[in-house]
Amino acid sequence: MKLTFLIPPVLDGEKPAERTAGCTRVVVAAPNIYELTVVALLEKEGYKNIFYKDFVYNKETTSDFANFLKGDNSDVYYIWTVNLSINNDLIALEMIRKYHPTSFVVFMGPGPTFFIDKCLKSGYEIVVRGEPEIIVRDWTNALRDGQDWELVAGISFLKKGVKVDNASAPLMKELDALPFPARHFINDKVYRNPKLKLTPYTTIVTSRNCPFKCIYCVPSSLTFAREIEFKKEHNKKPFISFRSIESVDAELKELYEQGYKAIGFMDDNFIWTEERTVALCDVIHKYNFKWGCQARVDAITENIAKALSNSGCGYVDLGVESFNDEILAFIKKGITRKQIYSAIKLLKKYHIPVKLNILIGTSPLETKETLKDTLKRAKALRVDQIMFNIVSPFPGTEFYKLAKENNWILTGDYVPTDVQRESILNYPHLSSKEMERILFQNNLRYFLSPYFIVSQMRRFSSFKEFIYALKVLKIKLFG
Structure with a gap:
């Protein structure tokens, strides 16, 4: 065949x-x-x-x-x-x-x-x-x-x-039985991560799923497919599946031998326990990769921040969404503003670049005033990068049910939208157009600010990297 x-x-x-x-x-x-x-x-x-x-x-x-x-x-x-x-x-x-x-x-x-x-x-x-x-x-x-x-x-x-x-298939609990991705099919392609600024670059996963209850969350496309199917039958999120440290080590060794220099870990949540995280960092350090990951702020401890730094971590992507404790509680984020500040302080202490994700409109408690406060606090932290998006009522999430019940969806029901620039969410006090305008204005003010430009310029090792970053920025701002 x-x-x-x-x-x-x-x-x-x-x-x-x-x-x-x-x-x-x-x-x-x-x-x-x-x-x-x-x-x-x-x-x-x-x-x-x-x-x-x-x-x-x-x-x-x-x-x-x-x-x-x-x-x-x-x-x-x-x-x-x-x-x-x-x-x-x-x-x-x-x-x-x-x-x-x-x-x-x-x-x-x-x-x-x-x-x-x-x-x-x-x-x-x-x-x-x-x-x-x-x-x-x-x-x-x-x-x-x-x-x-x-x-x-x-x-x-x-x-x-x-x-x-047909009946649902059982999920995999242990992931070591899976072969490594068939990257030889894409050997003729070059991928980059602007946050790492090194090539060749590729991505890896060491776990699947996340146990937390954020009402709006759409994780990676694989995990989202996993969640949609599992929730239909069990009405709860699936269990987390892990790879062993030995399996990750073997894949990293293979990538090192193939000449890769930068790795993006695509786990919905890379940091679980200190023991696992330190072990993973030791393996990464062995092959001298520049790398980055996604993590929760309440997972960042002194020992973990130190391990990340010692192993060449080039960024930690933190989903903070808001600096308003009432909104954080409503969306079941499971974190507080105090924890956000604590995590960023630790990561900065060990010179680890931080990317903050701010999600506009996650709660009906959101107003122009709460948004203004969140955006002000985020910028004042002077982290390496801030990503602004607008929440979307994705099918399969608790937020989708809320939005449908309360007629917050402008189009009546979900239609696919790009969360980086579009909104179908429409609160009585905060319209989709207002959220789109706030998103665009803050992207423009942040990415074209003297602070962002100067801080990023210091990280470029070549003019080619700089030109590539400009192209990425243009797409990010204007599509």
Whole structure:
């Protein structure tokens, strides 16, 4: 069988969707290691005829895609779909059907996990719900071996025009059994992280999920798919799955030998216990990577901050959302303003660059005054970077239910939006347009401020890096 993994080109006239975080348009290209892990598992199963086509990275067009399909003969096309890409990917499906009416199209990711019906047009579309690796492996093996693939857990499909939702597949508790992402399919591509300013760069995950109860939260696209499916049956978040320190060590060793210099850890929450964090830092330090991660402010201790610093941590990405304790309590963030200040003080003490994430509109308690106070406090901290976004009522979250019940959604129901510049949230006292204006103004004032420009200039090691950063900033501010 010929198996082809597709990242379709832009077909809907929008900017391309970012498919790993899943809730923004592309600002900086990133490898989709979730999809590449599925590829690697199929390779491990013995499939030799696998192809990986990224039309977005190469800025290819609708005509390029059509010409590819005309000359292709794949038995199965796999597409990792997020909410922001779902309309685009359905256009891709129409084009595939024009040339290959009986080739299977397998949809993975949070988009099809939630919008199942949208993705099923004939008997040859398969929706893989939730965590995809084992489901894709089992379904592909059944197809290859002539077995009844309709019995595979975790899939949805049409049978004689009627939708069939098979029982959910169990989640993986131990992740060590999974192979490392098949990065050899993207060896011809260069990825960068402006916060690390080193290449070659790639991403890694050491755990899946987060146990905290933030009402608005959409984690990585893999975890979000996992959560949507698990919550349907269990009405709670899934358990956390971990990789062993030995497994992470083996992958880092492989990446070191392949010449990688910078790593972004994509865990929804990288810091769990001091023991695990220190052990991970020791492994990272052994290979001399520059690296960064996402963490909660209440996880930062003196020992952890010291370990991060000693191992070459180039940034810690903190989701603080607000500096208002009432809002933090309403959104079930589980932190206080005092803890935010404490974490930043510790990280600064050990010279670790800090990125703050501020999320506008997470609560009906939000006002222009609370926003003004939060933004003032965030800027006064003089951290390395601040990211401003607007909350979106993502399906599957507690905030979505609240927004629906209280008619806070401008469009009546959720439609995919880029949280970096758009809002469908509309409070009676704070409109979507007002939030968009506040977002744009604060981005402009912050990223063009003398402090930000001077502080960032000190970190560039070449003029090439500076030019690349300017391009990224332009996309960030103006799309």
